Amino acid sequence: xxxxxxxxxxxxxxxxxxxxxxxxxxxxxxxxxxxxxxxxxxxxxxxxxxxxxxxxxxxxxxxxxxxxxxxxxxxxxxxxxxxxxxxxxxxxxxxxxxxxxxxxxxxxxxxxxxxxxxxxxxxxxxxxxxxxxxxxxxxxxxxxxxxxxxxxxxxxxxxxxxx
Amino acid sequence: xxxxxxxxxxxxxxxxxxxxxxxxxxxxxxxxxxxxxxxxxxxxxxxxxxxxxxxxxxxxxxxxxxxxxxxxxxxxxxxxxxxxxxxxxxxxxxxxxxxxxxxxxxxxxxxxxxxxxxxxxxxxxxxxxxxxxxxxxxxxxxxxxxxxxxxxxxxxxxxxxxxxxxxxxxxxxxxxxxxxxxxxxxxxxxxxxxxxxxxxxxxxxxxxxxxxxxxxxxxxxxxxxxxxxxxxxxxxxxxxxxxxxxxxxxxxxxxxxxxxxxxxxxxxxxxxxxxxxxxxxxxxxxxxxxxxxxxxxxxxxxxxxxxxxxxxxxxxxxxxxxxxxxxxxxxxxxxxxxxxxxxxxxxxxxxxxxxxxxxxxxxxxxxxxxxxxxx
Amino acid sequence: xxxxxxxxxxxxxxxxxxxxxxxxxxxxxxxxxxxxxxxxxxxxxxxxxxxxxxxxxxxxxxxxxxxxxxxxxxxxxxxxxxxxxxxxxxxxxxxxxxxxxxxxxxxxxxxxxxxxxxxxxxxxxxxxxxxxxxxxxxxxxxxxxxxxxxxxxxxxxxxxxxxxxxxxxxxxxxxxxxxxxxxxxxxxxxxxxxxxxxxxxxxxxxxxxxxxxxxxxxxxxxxxxxxxxxxxxxxxxxxxxxxxxxxxxxxxxxxxxxxxxxxxxxxxxxxxxxxxxxxxxxxxxxxxx
Numbered sequence: 001x002x003x004x005x006x007x008x009x010x011x012x013x014x015x016x017x018x019x020x021x022x023x024x025x026x027x028x029x030x031x032x033x034x035x036x037x038x039x040x041x042x043x044x045x046x047x048x049x050x051x052x053x054x055x056x057x058x059x060x061x062x063x064x065x066x067x068x069x070x071x072x073x074x075x076x077x078x079x080x081x082x083x084x085x086x087x088x089x090x091x092x093x094x095x096x097x098x099x100x101x102x103x104x105x106x107x108x109x110x111x112x113x114x115x116x117x118x119x120x121x122x123x124x125x126x127x128x129x130x131x132x133x134x135x136x137x138x139x140x141x142x143x144x145x146x147x148x149x150x151x152x153x154x155x156x157x158x159x160x161x162x163x
Numbered sequence: 164x165x166x167x168x169x170x171x172x173x174x175x176x177x178x179x180x181x182x183x184x185x186x187x188x189x190x191x192x193x194x195x196x197x198x199x200x201x202x203x204x205x206x207x208x209x210x211x212x213x214x215x216x217x218x219x220x221x222x223x224x225x226x227x228x229x230x231x232x233x234x235x236x237x238x239x240x241x242x243x244x245x246x247x248x249x250x251x252x253x254x255x256x257x258x259x260x261x262x263x264x265x266x267x268x269x270x271x272x273x274x275x276x277x278x279x280x281x282x283x284x285x286x287x288x289x290x291x292x293x294x295x296x297x298x299x300x301x302x303x304x305x306x307x308x309x310x311x312x313x314x315x316x317x318x319x320x321x322x323x324x325x326x327x328x329x330x331x332x333x334x335x336x337x338x339x340x341x342x343x344x345x346x347x348x349x350x351x352x353x354x355x356x357x358x359x360x361x362x363x364x365x366x367x368x369x370x371x372x373x374x375x376x377x378x379x380x381x382x383x384x385x386x387x388x389x390x391x392x393x394x395x396x397x398x399x400x401x402x403x404x405x406x407x408x409x410x411x412x413x414x415x416x417x418x419x420x421x422x423x424x425x426x427x428x429x430x431x432x433x434x435x436x437x438x439x440x441x442x443x444x445x446x447x448x449x450x451x452x453x454x455x456x457x458x459x460x461x462x463x464x465x466x467x468x469x470x471x472x473x474x475x476x477x478x479x480x481x482x483x484x485x486x487x488x489x490x491x492x493x494x495x496x497x498x499x500x501x502x503x504x505x506x507x508x509x510x511x512x513x514x515x516x517x518x519x520x521x522x523x524x525x526x527x528x529x530x531x532x533x534x535x536x537x538x
Numbered sequence: 539x540x541x542x543x544x545x546x547x548x549x550x551x552x553x554x555x556x557x558x559x560x561x562x563x564x565x566x567x568x569x570x571x572x573x574x575x576x577x578x579x580x581x582x583x584x585x586x587x588x589x590x591x592x593x594x595x596x597x598x599x600x601x602x603x604x605x606x607x608x609x610x611x612x613x614x615x616x617x618x619x620x621x622x623x624x625x626x627x628x629x630x631x632x633x634x635x636x637x638x639x640x641x642x643x644x645x646x647x648x649x650x651x652x653x654x655x656x657x658x659x660x661x662x663x664x665x666x667x668x669x670x671x672x673x674x675x676x677x678x679x680x681x682x683x684x685x686x687x688x689x690x691x692x693x694x695x696x697x698x699x700x701x702x703x704x705x706x707x708x709x710x711x712x713x714x715x716x717x718x719x720x721x722x723x724x725x726x727x728x729x730x731x732x733x734x735x736x737x738x739x740x741x742x743x744x745x746x747x748x749x750x751x752x753x754x755x756x757x758x759x760x761x762x763x764x765x766x767x768x769x770x771x772x773x774x775x776x777x778x779x780x781x782x783x784x785x786x787x788x789x790x791x792x793x794x795x796x797x798x799x800x801x802x803x804x805x806x807x808x809x810x811x812x813x814x815x816x817x818x819x820x821x822x823x824x825x826x827x
Contacts, residue, residue: 261556261557262556262557264558264602264645266602269641269642269643270560270581270643271560271602271643271645273557273558275554275557302795303795307552308550308552308553308555308793309552309553309555310555310556310795311553311554314553415802415803415820415821416820418802418821418824418827419824444795444797445796445797445798446790446795446796446797447790447796447798448556448605448606448790448791448796449605450602450603450604450605452602452603452604456603459602459603461556461602463556466796466797466798468797473788473798474787474788474798475788476786476787476788477628477629478628481787481788481826481827482826482827483826484826486826487826487827490827491800491827494802495797495800498803499800499802499803501803502803503794503803503805
């Protein structure tokens with residue numbers, strides 16, 4: 001299976017894909033594609049059925065949740081080399097839990113999520129590598145979210161009213 | 164009898180009745196003499212005019228959370244160990260006004276509150292209390308600045324110390340190296356014997372005071388008596404502090420010891436210990452504005468690390484429970500003090516043990532921590 | 539007649555260290571909701587000329603009738619005609635300072651405390667990680683770096699606030715970038731008009747690449763933020779004597795004498811507020827110390 005040179009180059013620039021076996025790299029290459037986005041363009045919406053795992057190459061992607069009565073709350077921005085849409089690979093969560101929108105013009109690598117899951121099922125070594133990296137992503141997201149919960153820059157007395 | 168040539172460091176004998184002449188001399192030199200008196204079933208410090216005001220015949224029974232002044236009728240004047248009050252209040256008053264700010268247009272003018280206080284002669288300072296004064300000197304009189312209130316009172320004071328021959332149930336000056344004998348830093352130091360006071364001259368001021376008194380050279384017999392009494396006193400301490408050069412480091416590496424929870428259950432954060440302690444120096448400053456806002460007095464008062472507000476910062480309290488506050492007090496006193504001032508903060512006077520309503524004993528707490536250290 | 543009077547370099551009278559020195563409010567600059575910078579000039583011309591401070595130090599500001607508050611100096615240490623103090627209105631004293639106007643007079647004692655390690659950091663990279671009201675005590679350092687840029691390696695400012703309108707000194711970010719200080723900003727929560735990063739400031743730090751041996755990490759802000767930055771810096775193997783934090787405690791004197799500001803054996807007003815993590819290490823994880 002031949003890997004598209006542009007995709008291959010893009011993948012090699014991502015720390016995620018460095019230090020994996022050539023065989024695994026080729027498999028991932030086969031399910032990867034590239035996407036360019038404009039500022040303001042939506043990647044996915046809350047409730048969408050999951051389809052892709054995204055890795056940001058350039059630009060900035062905002063993760064937002066819609067709160068009825070308050071509108072879209074921007075809770076996180078992903079910078080180059082960070083992952084968006086990890087929920088597509090974890091077995092339990094089947095729908096997007098947040099929306100993603102480009103803040104700046106950018107470029108992303110997309111990994112076909114159903115195919116990625118299938119690859120992981122077929123080759124547990126690759127599956128282990130992918131899941132280990134995903135565990136790191138989810139762990140660091142959780143830590144960041146916890147810190148946001150602590151609202152550490154609130155003035156004393158302000159934490160109660162989380163407006 | 165030819166008058167002996169007075170020398171600093173030498174000891175002389177003074178017949179007891181002549182002590183009142185000593186007091187009179189102090190008065191003529193402009194001092195207000197303060198010393199131990201019986202007041203309200205306890206020993207406190209108050210102005211004295213002579214031997215007749217001293218607590219002759221009294222001893223005190225002291226234990227954890229217990230103080231009893233007992234009249235036994237013995238002939239000695241200085242044989243009773245201190246009560247709750249310490250000499251701290253004379254140099255570091257519980258409340259003092261630092262200055263008054265008065266508004267002048269959009270500007271302010273400062274006027275220092277005149278301190279019209281007498282020059283005090285402290286009569287009957289025990290060696291532990293003398294050590295406490297020297298410790299507070301390190302706190303209030305530093306190279307980079309000095310506290311004017313403390314400085315003025317301290318520099319004008321005369322110190323007449325008295326060696327301890329009868330320590331009480333909560334005394335442990337011996338294990339803190341501060342007594343029962345005063346070594347240095349006094350103007351005069353007395354040892355009370357049957358008919359005589361032995362008087363050791365410690366300074367020029369002491370020498371000058373003694374030069375008018377009917378003193379005699381101290382015989383070897385008297386001096387031996389005194390030394391024997393002091394040695395006996397050393398063996399009769401009521402408590403022992405497990406004191407060692409390693410104690411500060413030990414305490415600062417056992418800050419998570421389970422025993423802090425045990426003592427926290429008993430401590431009620433009443434602040435008695437910090438008030439009676441002769442070395443505790445924490446204070447608070449606040450403004451007392453006039454009703455029309457045109458003037459404000461800046462006031463300094465004693466504070467205590469056991470007070471809840473003490474550790475308040477915007478948005479919370481860094482020591483919100485008794486466990487944290489008791490730990491702060493003990494580790495400051497016996498460990499941090501070394502880092503900050505080069506000596507221990509504890510002089511072994513035992514007041515904190517006697518006057519704690521829960522009877523918490525600082526020596527026992529340290530022993531408990533050392534029994535099963537976590538580090 | 540010429541009198542040689544040595545200019546006074548500090549607003550602390552050694553024989554009367556609790557006595558305030560008076561300064562006039564020349565300008566009040568609103569920074570963010572509940573925060574403003576007060577620009578003060580000492581009434582005494584000798585003091586106005588001679589007063590010196592180092593980045594990271596603080597003054598005790600005195601409002602007669604209300605009391606004193608410890609406020610970090612937030613202005614340029616080499617431009618001292620006016621001394622800037624960025625104040626957040628939190629307690630009784632600061633809230634009454636908020637009622638003062640230009641021309642009013644306020645008491646000053648200081649400068650107090652230890653300062654950011656500019657000498658030790660020469661030749662090294664500096665990562666400054668701060669948020670909210672933690673930026674003011676670091677601004678004097680940013681000015682110093684801007685004036686002496688060649689003395690340091692890479693200098694990065696990571697700064698975050700709760701929302702975009704809580705960001706301070708926004709009109710200076712460009713000049714800091716131009717002076718060679720990489721400036722990265724984030725907010726805890728943004729809105730659609732915010733084109734910058736969203737996420738707590740520690741993640742800016744997580745994303746940084748650094749050469750630990752030649753990196754100094756300076757941090758100031760809520761203690762919880764400091765904690766995470768310190769842990770991450772240690773995880774990256776930045777030596778603990780190259781990590782510096784600014785701590786805050788209840789202060790009444792600034793002299794190490796009233797006792798309130800102690801953490802373990804340290805007085806935060808005298809042995810701090812700037813500490814190396816090496817100094818704090820034995821006590822850092824002890825809760826409620």
